[in-house]
Structure formats: C-alpha cells, structure tokens
Amino acid sequence: MTPTSLLDNNADTARTDSPLQHWLKAHRSRSSLFCSPTIALMAHGQALQCQASNANNDLDAHATQLLAQAHEQGLPALLMGVIPFNTTQPAHLFVPHSVLRSAPILPSHTATTAQPHPDATLQPFPDGAGYADTVQRALPLLDANPISKIVLARTMDVQLAQPLQRQHLLHNLIRLNPHGYNFGINLADEEGDNPCFFGASPELLVRRSGSEVSVNPLAGTAARVADPEADARIGQTLLQSAKDLHEHAIVVESVVQALRPFCSELHVPDGPELAKTATLWHLSTPIHGTLRAPYASSLQLALAMHPTPAVCGTPTLAARDVIETLEPFERQFYAGAAGWCDDKGDGEWAVAIRCGLYQQQQIRLYAGAGIVAASDPASERRETGNKLRTMLNALNIEPATIEGAITL
Numbered sequence: 001m002t003p004t005s006l007l008d009n010n011a012d013t014a015r016t017d018s019p020l021q022h023w024l025k026a027h028r029s030r031s032s033l034f035c036s037p038t039i040a041l042m043a044h045g046q047a048l049q050c051q052a053s054n055a056n057n058d059l060d061a062h063a064t065q066l067l068a069q070a071h072e073q074g075l076p077a078l079l080m081g082v083i084p085f086n087t088t089q090p091a092h093l094f095v096p097h098s099v100l101r102s103a104p105i106l107p108s109h110t111a112t113t114a115q116p117h118p119d120a121t122l123q124p125f126p127d128g129a130g131y132a133d134t135v136q137r138a139l140p141l142l143d144a145n146p147i148s149k150i151v152l153a154r155t156m157d158v159q160l161a162q163p164l165q166r167q168h169l170l171h172n173l174i175r176l177n178p179h180g181y182n183f184g185i186n187l188a189d190e191e192g193d194n195p196c197f198f199g200a201s202p203e204l205l206v207r208r209s210g211s212e213v214s215v216n217p218l219a220g221t222a223a224r225v226a227d228p229e230a231d232a233r234i235g236q237t238l239l240q241s242a243k244d245l246h247e248h249a250i251v252v253e254s255v256v257q258a259l260r261p262f263c264s265e266l267h268v269p270d271g272p273e274l275a276k277t278a279t280l281w282h283l284s285t286p287i288h289g290t291l292r293a294p295y296a297s298s299l300q301l302a303l304a305m306h307p308t309p310a311v312c313g314t315p316t317l318a319a320r321d322v323i324e325t326l327e328p329f330e331r332q333f334y335a336g337a338a339g340w341c342d343d344k345g346d347g348e349w350a351v352a353i354r355c356g357l358y359q360q361q362q363i364r365l366y367a368g369a370g371i372v373a374a375s376d377p378a379s380e381r382r383e384t385g386n387k388l389r390t391m392l393n394a395l396n397i398e399p400a401t402i403e404g405a406i407t408l
Helices: 011-016 019-024 059-072 128-144 166-176 228-239 242-262 298-305 316-326 377-394 399-406
Strands: 031-035 040-044 048-050 078-083 092-095 098-102 121-125 149-159 181-186 196-201 204-209 212-216 218-223 263-267 273-276 280-284 287-291 337-342 347-351 355-359 362-371
Touching: 019 166, 031 337, 040 078, 048 059, 059 078, 059 092, 059 298, 059 337, 078 181, 121 399, 128 149, 128 316, 128 362, 128 377, 149 316, 149 377, 166 181, 166 196, 166 377, 181 337, 181 347, 196 337, 196 347, 196 377, 204 298, 212 242, 218 228, 218 242, 218 362, 218 377, 228 273, 228 280, 242 263, 242 280, 242 287, 242 298, 298 337, 298 347, 362 377, 377 399
Parallel strands: none
Antiparallel strands: 031 040, 031 181, 040 098, 048 092, 078 092, 078 337, 121 149, 149 362, 181 196, 196 355, 204 212, 204 347, 212 287, 218 280, 263 287, 273 280, 337 347, 355 362
16 A cells, blocks of 8 residues: 555644644544554554464464455555564454554644543552562572563553543653654454553564664663753663663573574674653663565564563563463563564564553553562562553543552
C-alpha cells in the first residue's frame, strides 16, 4: 500500500488541530497504533490473524505465511502485533484491512487534553511491601545459583468508572513520551470496547531497514526531579553507579551475543550513555550493525534477542522459571514486544514496558526492576513505583491518588 500521511488529507483540520490531534481523529475502536521516532502507523481492522507461539522456533515462518496470504488477497504487505514475555505462549499478530503511515507525529507543545478518568480507583498487586518481600526472597537465589540477574515486576489495577477513552490515552502517551515507542494494539477485532494492549516504551528491541539493524538496550534507572541541577546530578550518579553499570553490562553482552550471528558488522560503544524520559533516567547503549545476506527479518531478530536480561534476567530460562515462580500474576504481553514487520522484513519492535492491558473498564499496569546481588528491596520498590507513573500520568489519574497507590 502506498504510504499515506493523514496530515495531507484535510488542510482545514490541520490548521485548527495539532498534528497529533489530527492524526488521532482517524482512530476507531478497531484501530491499532504504533508510533516511534521513525514512523507512525495506524492499522484499521484485522483481516488476517496469527495466534501462534514460538515454542518450536517457527513464529517467523508463520508470519511469513501470513504476509504471503496478504499479498494474494491484495491486503497491506505489513503485519502488526505483540509477542508475549514467554514465547511458548501465543503471540497476537495480524494483517490489517488498511493502514495509514506517516512520518513521526510530534505533539504540539501547547496541546492539552481533558481529564479522562478522574474517578478511577487503583489497586496494587502485590502491594509495595509484598513486592519488597518478593525481592528479598530472590536475593539468596542470586548468591547461591549461577543466576546473575532476575527482573521482578508488580502490577497496578486501575478500575475505570466508564469505558477507556482510547484517543485520550493515546494522545497523552505520545504527548508525554514524544520520543518513545507508543502503541495501542487491539487484541480483538470487533466494534466496541475491545481488549487492548497500550504502552509508551522507552526501549527499542530492534529496528531493521534493509541491511541495517539497530538495537538500544536500556538497563539501570533513576527517578528524575524537577530541579535541573539536582536532576543532572542524579543522571551523573547513575552513570557512575557500579550496581547499575553491572546490570547494564549483563544486558548488552546478551544482546550482542544474540545479534552477532546475523551480522557482518556490529558497532558496540565502549560504555553506556544517559537517556531520559519525562520521569526517569536510563543507562542506554545504542548498537548498530550490518546484516549478513540473506537478511533476517525484524521479527526474526526480535525473537532471537527476546527476552533480554533487561526484562527477564540471565541465564534466560533459569531466570524465567524463577520469575514465574515468584510473581503472583501472569505477565502475558508485559515484557514482551510490540511492533510491526513488512513483507521485505523491515520493521520495528519495542520492548513492552511502561504498558497496560485493558479489558472491561480495567487496565492492569506493569512495572519491573532488575535484581542483582547488590539490590536493595526498598530501592527496587521505589523504582517500580516511579515506572508506574508513565501510564498513570497518561491516564490523568489525580496526583494524590497516584502517590497513595504506589507507596502502599
């Protein structure tokens, strides 16, 4: 399908709305959206679906078959979807009936949105003390076993008084996280209040464009503050933190090891740099490479690296077993990947963090922290609370309600 920009379709509307508001006017209940620093995609409907797992390492083959079927039926040569944390569980991939494409949609600095959910109630699971206890129970495993890192998460259930106002949430996610990977992927294709997976991830799992591949692992986090000087000091402290540098190095080593067999060249910086979101500092290592022919697709590359130690731990299978033993909930698509892939193999997949699963007027939010031998349970509790703010702020929950819930 020929790439189309919504901004070309209605000049009168474009003069009165911000580009973001204009873009979202095309969003419907059956629409799915993925916006990144390089592209904005809005898919309408789900003409073909694939709900297969990668238990037999054949999900990429299923996706290739789906795209071949799309070509035969004259559908867009592109699929979107989400991959679960545990890839022995089914992914949700689909070819849309139609897709709108644009250059990145940047919000206006003056754009505002109405209060969508002032009456929401918040329920952490587990609560902060329960999460800190889970971390404490994990620490001896790091001392006694070859496991060097485990990522443990907690959730926050947000009960809404009315169905989710999707355009408001998507508007806020992009407005508050303009340089992130913002998505809202429908998990059903019906008119009405579909279950949907939303997020504003700061982390690129993989981008493929022709023979070029980019990944950007993040690990090591600190909360930002309003005072610029204090905020800068926090960033520099993170950049020198032995604990966080160790955690970050584990992730980079794993990503490079998974990616190297696919590449003829791979450029890895000597150390991390700082990256920031509206609420957090991260240690970041942008990695770029050139693929060997025949080029692996973006989905194949994503599956080769997923789950990274940034969302699971290392060694992967041992860490995953501990996570599924200690966490009192199913991760489902949290800590998986959201994105797209076309029939050429190009595409982008973002790590599914700072996210929430919506269904029936409730959205379950997720946040995790990397646990290593030097971790402090109270600090990891605070880190997960700060990470929950991304989605809570986008939902426009009252600040006092947010503070009360994340400190429970």
